[in-house]
Amino acid sequence: MKFEAPYVPGPGGLGPLYWRNDQSRVLPVAVEAYLAAVLADCEMAPGQFDLVKAYCIYWIDAPCWVWGDGNEFRKYAEALRAATSREALTAALHDLMVFGVDPF
Numbered sequence: 001m002k003f004e005a006p007y008v009p010g011p012g013g014l015g016p017l018y019w020r021n022d023q024s025r026v027l028p029v030a031v032e033a034y035l036a037a038v039l040a041d042c043e044m045a046p047g048q049f050d051l052v053k054a055y056c057i058y059w060i061d062a063p064c065w066v067w068g069d070g071n072e073f074r075k076y077a078e079a080l081r082a083a084t085s086r087e088a089l090t091a092a093l094h095d096l097m098v099f100g101v102d103p104f
Helices: 026-040 048-060 071-082 085-101
Strands: 009-012 013-015
Touching: 026 048, 026 085, 048 071, 048 085, 071 085
Parallel strands: none
Antiparallel strands: 009 013
């Protein structure tokens, strides 16, 4: 799945759409379900995990970010792309926080 949204102009160049600003309300509901699932260890509705993961990939791929040439960032970004479970996605996002990655 790919998250389809244009990047928006900002002070650092084209940046990602903030999830709460998605007008379809599909993404905000999915992100809220993801956050609730992380906090309460409950299930998400079908498709919500894939949408949240696709949004996270869209977010780290935004043209405004400069992550540098470090192999460490690429390793964690690849872990995010490869995540097949909520736990793996959460772990990858936790590791990426070192670089200031916080799509939520």
